[in-house]
Each structure stands twice: as C-alpha cells, then as structure tokens.
Amino acid sequence: MSPQAAIGSLLRSRQHRLNVPLLIWQNLFSPHERAAVSQAAEKALMVLEHVTSAREPVSAMAVAGELGLDKSTGSRLLAMLTERGWLVRDDRTRLYSVGPTMVRLGASAAAASTSLRVILLPLLTRLRDHTEETVSFHRLIGDRRVCVAGVESERVIRRALPIGEAFALHIGPTGKAILAFVDPAQREQVLQAAGTEADQVRAYLDAAVRTGVVSTDGDHAPEVAGLSVPVFDQTGVFGALTVAGPVHRWVPALRAQAAPVVLAAARSLSESLGASSGRYLGWEKTLQAVPQGAPA
Numbered sequence: 001m002s003p004q005a006a007i008g009s010l011l012r013s014r015q016h017r018l019n020v021p022l023l024i025w026q027n028l029f030s031p032h033e034r035a036a037v038s039q040a041a042e043k044a045l046m047v048l049e050h051v052t053s054a055r056e057p058v059s060a061m062a063v064a065g066e067l068g069l070d071k072s073t074g075s076r077l078l079a080m081l082t083e084r085g086w087l088v089r090d091d092r093t094r095l096y097s098v099g100p101t102m103v104r105l106g107a108s109a110a111a112a113s114t115s116l117r118v119i120l121l122p123l124l125t126r127l128r129d130h131t132e133e134t135v136s137f138h139r140l141i142g143d144r145r146v147c148v149a150g151v152e153s154e155r156v157i158r159r160a161l162p163i164g165e166a167f168a169l170h171i172g173p174t175g176k177a178i179l180a181f182v183d184p185a186q187r188e189q190v191l192q193a194a195g196t197e198a199d200q201v202r203a204y205l206d207a208a209v210r211t212g213v214v215s216t217d218g219d220h221a222p223e224v225a226g227l228s229v230p231v232f233d234q235t236g237v238f239g240a241l242t243v244a245g246p247v248h249r250w251v252p253a254l255r256a257q258a259a260p261v262v263l264a265a266a267r268s269l270s271e272s273l274g275a276s277s278g279r280y281l282g283w284e285k286t287l288q289a290v291p292q293g294a295p296a
Contacts, residue, residue: 043069047077051087052102052142056185057095098142100166119272123265124151124241131258133245134159137231137269138174140239141166143186145175148239159224159244170194170201172220174242177228180208181237212263212283215255217247225250227258229266232275241266259287 046067051058064074078096081087085101120137127135128151136150144166152161169179169190179187179201187205191198208214214228226244230237241262244250267280 043067043073044077044081047074048081048086048102051078051081051096052098054097056183056189057090057093057097057143059095063096098144102142119269120149121151123269124149127151127241127243127262127265128153130261131243131245131250131254133243133250134161136161136174136242136244138178138239138242140169140178140182140237143169143190145169145178145239153245157246157249159246167220168193170197172242173204173214173216173226173228174220174240176201176204176216176219177208177214177230177240177242178237180205180214181230181232183236211259211286212266212280213259213287215252215259217252223247225252225255227255227262229259229262231266231273232270232279233273234275238270238273238275241269260284263287 047063047069050063050067060075060078061071063069063078064071067074069077078087078089082089082096082099085099087096087102088099089096124135124137132153132155134150134153136147138145139148146166147162147164150161150163152158167175169175169182170193179190182190191201194201204214204216208230212229215226217225219226223246224244225247226242227250228240228242231239231241243255243258243262263280263284267277270280271277
C-alpha cells in the first residue's frame, strides 16, 4: 500500500481517525511502510496547516514552494485533502482554501470551548429575553461564517437556529457584519464571488463600518429579518452576534431600538476576548445621533 493510499484510508475511516490500536498498526505495515506512512501523514498535515493558516487562497505551486515539496507530491496531497473535503479548489482560479470538513471541525471546536460557552450562553439568553427573538453567535472560520451557539425565541413562530451550518460571508446580515472587517484582500475576493450583488453588499459594509450594525429584511431568508453586530478578539474580527425574527414582526423600528443593546453585548463579548472597546463606544455615539426609527 502506498503512503498516500494509506493516509487516504486512515482519513476515510472514523475508527482509525479516533484510535488506531498499536498492534493493528504494527500488523498492517512493515517498519519501512510505517515510516513512509508517517512521513506522508506529516506532509499532508503540513499542507493542511499551510493552506488553512493562509490569509487568502493559495496555489499548488505556492504550497509546494513554501513547504519544500516537489510539485507532484504537493499536487497529490492537495488532491487527496480536497477529495476528503478538508480543502476546496476553485476551478476558475485553481486556488485552494479551507473546505467543509475543516469548517465543521472548527465549528465543533468553537462550540465545545467551555470558556466561550460560559461567556456566551448568559449573554445570548439576556439578548433573547430583551428582544423576544432568536439570538445567535457566528464564528469566522476561513472564508465562511459558522453558527456555533444560540438561543431560540420562545414564541411559536420564530427563526430556527442553523447550528453548525456554514455560509458565505456576503450572505445575510451576519456575514456582512463580519465581512466589513476582514482583511481587504479577502473582502475583495468575497465581493467578486457576490457577482451582481456586490454593490448592494458594499453599501451594507459601509454601514457596518460607520455604525457597527447591519440591519436587513429578507436578506438570507425571504421571511426573516436580522440585526447583526461584529465581535472582535485581539487579532481582529472574530464573529458576529445576530438577532433574527419573522420579517413581519422584527421590523426596522424594533431593530433600531435594540441596536444599542446588541452593540453593548458585542462590546462586552469582545472585551472578554481581549479586544478594545473603543470602536463600540464610537458606534454607540453615532447611533445616539440618529433619530429613532431612521435608517443608520
């Protein structure tokens, strides 16, 4: 069995991913084969780490050059990781970026973080009780945002929580609240993917930078209205808080009334993550200057 085939087999098998007993490992491969598999696994992990840590999609040639791999080895490893969903390849640009498998794992890790849950759940519950609508928190993972926590409205008709689902950054108020503060190169790439909607998305991004708030009707889902505010950590934008409800009930005037409360919650969360509160204080002053019910 070739090293690449062995690694592919390991990645396919949940049993092997979770725990490969030493005796089975020794019986499957000779010492020479075990060494070859270990080297191939190390290279695959190097490639995965390199692509996922890059600030923008990368080419096969760049990956091979940065890691000191020959082009054929780099291409084989990228193809294997793409086949398993760890990476994705843009057929137009031929560039690689984080794939759905990696996004799901990142979301699971984020949701499982005890310290984050301890901070989030009381905050989300208070926002839900204040607005009476569904409140969620989304993490920025690669070029997607993933819903990792939330509290649903207690009303019969409510926005259901898409826990674990990943969405492009130009879709919905949550994505736009994050997109406004990502690296400019990443933002432009997302806007290119938005196609004819790019100009409309840019208008929302401008509002997010100016007021800290993105407020929409029927953006992601036709019958859902949303209000989103970005959350930061020490390194930059971390995610976003969103309050969402039926478009006929969660109307612009109610969202405008709730905006300062959501901003204050996002500020508190960002401070817990090590970010400065300065920009939130500026946004809160900006919103105070806007007449109640007027567009920000």
